[in-house]
Structures are given as structure tokens and as C-alpha cells.
Amino acid sequence: MNQRKRVVVGLSGGVDSSVAAFLLKEQGYEVIGMFMKNWHDESVTISNECPWMEDSTDAMLVAEKLGIPFQAIDLSEEYRERIVDYMFAEYKAGRTPNPDILCNREIKFDIFLKAAQKLKADFVATGHYCQKGEIEVNGNPVFQLLAGADPNKDQSYFLCQLNQEQLAKALFPIGHLQKSEVRKIAKEQDLITADKKDSQGLCFIGKVRLPDFLQQQLKPKKGDIMVVSEELSIYDKKKIPAGMSIEDLDVETLDGICMPEIYDVSQGKKIAEHNGAHYFTVGQRKGLQVGGTGKPLFVIATDTSSNVIYTGLGEDHPGLLRNGLFVKHEDIHWIREDLRLQIGETAKYQARIRYRQPLSSATLLMKENGLYVIFDTPQKGVASGQFVAWYHGEESIGSGTIF
Numbered sequence: 222m223n224q225r226k227r228v229v230v231g232l233s234g235g236v237d238s239s240v241a242a243f244l245l246k247e248q249g250y251e252v253i254g255m256f257m258k259n260w261h262d263e264s265v266t267i268s269n270e271c272p273w274m275e276d277s278t279d280a281m282l283v284a285e286k287l288g289i290p291f292q293a294i295d296l297s298e299e300y301r302e303r304i305v306d307y308m309f310a311e312y313k314a315g316r317t318p319n320p321d322i323l324c325n326r327e328i329k330f331d332i333f334l335k336a337a338q339k340l341k342a343d344f345v346a347t348g349h350y351c352q353k354g355e356i357e358v359n360g361n362p363v364f365q366l367l368a369g370a371d372p373n374k375d376q377s378y379f380l381c382q383l384n385q386e387q388l389a390k391a392l393f394p395i396g397h398l399q400k401s402e403v404r405k406i407a408k409e410q411d412l413i414t415a416d417k418k419d420s421q422g423l424c425f426i427g428k429v430r431l432p433d434f435l436q437q438q439l440k441p442k443k444g445d446i447m448v449v450s451e452e453l454s455i456y457d458k459k460k461i462p463a464g465m466s467i468e469d470l471d472v473e474t475l476d477g478i479c480m481p482e483i484y485d486v487s488q489g490k491k492i493a494e495h496n497g498a499h500y501f502t503v504g505q506r507k508g509l510q511v512g513g514t515g516k517p518l519f520v521i522a523t524d525t526s527s528n529v530i531y532t533g534l535g536e537d538h539p540g541l542l543r544n545g546l547f548v549k550h551e552d553i554h555w556i557r558e559d560l561r562l563q564i565g566e567t568a569k570y571q572a573r574i575r576y577r578q579p580l581s582s583a584t585l586l587m588k589e590n591g592l593y594v595i596f597d598t599p600q601k602g603v604a605s606g607q608f609v610a611w612y613h614g615e616e617s618i619g620s621g622t623i624f
């Protein structure tokens with residue numbers, strides 16, 4: 222059946238994609254390995270190491286060992302335009318982007334996919350820990366994005382912005398395996414990548430720390446750290462009114478619950494200084510460098526226009542917890558288009574707002590202006606710019622950018 226299908230596998234020089242390529246070959250596909258050079262800027266390299274060169278050599282050696290053709294393509298320009306520029310713009314605006322999710326949507330399953338199609342490939346495969354399903358809805362095929370079988374490695378969250386056309390062309394050959402099994406196969410096949418360390422995400426940053434990367438374009442600028450009391454009246458609006466069912470909440474109440482709070486300096490007390498509000502993210506504890514406060518300080522909001530950070534004392538500060546979040550109409554993405562909610566409709570799903578976070582039950586309400594996601598239990602670290610993905614069991618149904 223699969224004999225004549227051609228697959229381009231993204232070979233990163235890591236163990237997962239090496240084993241993915243091996244398994245595809247075993248299954249009888251015609252496999253081509255392709256390494257992409259993502260982004261490399263001499264100015265952010267903090268050592269003389271050149272990780273992408275090493276990775277591309279490893280990818281090539283794996284291809285050689287498996288006896289498959291190999292190509293390397295330079296997508297660094299596209300990467301800069303679509304990922305790096307987006308990252309800087311988002312941080313500058315006080316939001317927290319997720320480059321890994323964008324990279325899958327914009328690079329691996331767009332530009333890379335198009336390059337594969339030029340080679341007349343039927344599919345693009347990656348070493349992601351997730352699975353693809355196919356069902357029929359009203360007589361039409363519908364593709365499903367499913368969690369990886371290894372609960373510690375599930376990467377479906379990173380693919381939550383893929384659409385049906387992209388999924389139709391995707392293969393995830395290792396999604397049904399545990400990481401330990403992948404390493405075992407790599408060892409058995411004597412692949413050079415068998416013992417290679419896992420990558421840390423943020424592939425393009427390589428070995429540079431995020432703060433160092435950001436400082437390339439976002440210059441340090443001193444500003445105030447304010448500490449905000451627990452007793453502010455704005456926190457009352459964040460609560461779900463007692464006795465009300467979520468379906469009956471009006472938009473004003475929903476906005477109070479789901480929109481990020483806007484603080485002003487009169488609501489806080491200056492406690493120290495920081496070196497740039499755009500370096501900080503909601504929920505962050507590290508990097509504030511304020512001592513003598515007894516309990517730890519956490520960022521509860523940043524205001525990049527006035528360059529002020531608002532913080533709360535202690536991990537139970539009401540500013541840290543949110544009962545819901547909002548996704549603007551144009552930022553809502555349905556993987557399962559057939560399950561798209563219409564205005565006025567609600568649905569019960571499980572949501573996650575960051576990679577590896579356990580799923581948490583939530584009610585989704587579709588309104589004219591966008592989607593409100595109300596959690597059964599309040600969540601910490603709901604950061605603007607990050608993605609929320611909603612699941613039905615193991616299946617990722619849709620996602621959106623948090624307002």
C-alpha cells in the first residue's frame with residue numbers, strides 16, 4: 222500500500238527524527254531526509270560553537286546510515302521574517318509569544334512542506350510525539366491531531382495551530398512510542414544520534430539564553446517594580462458570580478473574568494527597579510531581584526507603554542489567578558472545523574495554556590467578539606500572547622492566542 226508514497230522527513234540531527242526516518246523506511250515509504258537551517262545570527266552566538274553545523278552533519282550521517290537521499294535547505298531568511306520578527310514584536314508589546322507553535326505552523330508545515338512538495342513528496346514527517354487520526358464526518362475525511370502515547374513527551378500542544386490541509390500531509394512516525402523505545406530503536410540501529418540530548422525547544426536560539434537573545438533588539442530601560450495589594454476591588458470582577466451558570470453570563474461580566482487586569486501606579490507601591498518591562502512575563506518569579514519581602518514576588522502584569530511591572534507577594538496573590546481567558550475572533554483556530562462553535566454556543570473541553578501543563582476542564586462560550594474560556598479551577602500564569610489549546614480527551618480540537 223505505502224510502497225510508492227514519497228515522504229520528506231525533517232531530520233534535525235536529533236534522535237527522534239532519526240528514528241522517524243528509520244521507521245518510515247521500514248514501512249516501505251520512499252524516504253528523503255531534509256535538514257533546514259533555521260536561523261543563525263553571529264551576533265547572538267555566545268561561544269565559538271556552531272550547533273547547526275554539528276546538527277546538519279549528524280542529520281547527514283543518519284541519512285547515509287539509512288541509505289536515504291539527503292538535502293539541506295536554508296530557511297533562515299523565512300525564519301527571521303516569520304518567527305524572529307514576531308518574537309521581538311510580541312515581547313515589545315508586553316506579550317509572551319510561543320515560537321515553537323509558530324515554527325510548526327509557518328515553517329515546518331508551510332515553507333518546509335512546500336519545499337517537500339517540489340520534490341513531489343506526498344507527506345512531510347517529523348519526530349514529534351503526537352499522532353494523527355482520520356475519521357469520516359458527513360462522508361468527508363477529517364484528520365485528527367492526537368496526543369503522543371508517551372505522556373511525558375506529548376507535543377500535540379506545539380502543533381495546535383495546524384489546519385486540515387497541513388494535517389492531511391503530515392506523518393508522525395514515532396507518536397505511538399515511548400521515548401525510551403525510540404532510544405532503544407536508535408541504539409539497535411546504531412544511529413549516531415542514539416544518545417544525543419533532547420533539544421530544549423526554541424530551536425533557533427540554540428545555545429543562547431532567552432534574555433541574551435531579547436537584549437539584541439530590546440534595549441534595557443530602567444522602570445519601576447510596583448507591588449500591588451491583595452485587596453484591590455478589581456479582583457471582585459474576576460470572580461464568577463455566585464449562583465450564576467456560565468452560559469447565562471453577559472459579555473460585561475465575562476470581560477471582567479477573562480480580560481487581563483489593567484493596573485495603574487496608584488494601585489501599587491514602588492518596591493524596586495527593573496531593567497525593561499518587556500523582558501518579563503505574567504507569573505514570572507525569577508529575575509526580579511528584590512530581597513527582604515518575606516514571601517516571593519511574582520509578576521502579575523506588565524505595562525510596556527509606561528515600562529512598569531506590577532507584582533504580587535506570595536503565590537496565592539489574587540492577581541496571579543485567573544478564572545478565564547479571552548481569544549479574539551480572528552485569533553480562534555479550529556483543527557476540527559466541523560466542531561467550530563457558533564455564536565451563542567457553549568462546549569465543555571479540557572484546556573492547556575502551556576506545554577506539558579496537565580489538561581484542565583473548561584467551558585468555552587462563543588460570543589460575537591470572540592471566545593471566552595472559563596476554567597473549572599482558576600489557573601496561574603495566563604499570559605497574553607501565549608496559546609490556549611482545547612482538547613476532547615486525547616484530541617486537540619482547536620487553539621487560540623490569549624488576549
Ligand SMILES: Nc1ncnc2c1ncn2[C@@H]1O[C@H](COP(=O)(O)OP(=O)(O)OP(=O)(O)O)[C@@H](O)[C@H]1O
Binds near residue numbers: 235238419
Ligand atoms: N533543523 C531541522 N531540520 C529539519 N527538521 C527539523 C529541524 N528541527 C526540527 N525538525 C523536525 O521537527 C521535529 C520536532 O523538533 P524539536 O525541535 O521539537 O525536536 P525534538 O523533539 O528534540 O526531536 P529530535 O530529537 O528529532 O531533534 C523534529 O523531530 C524534526 O523532525
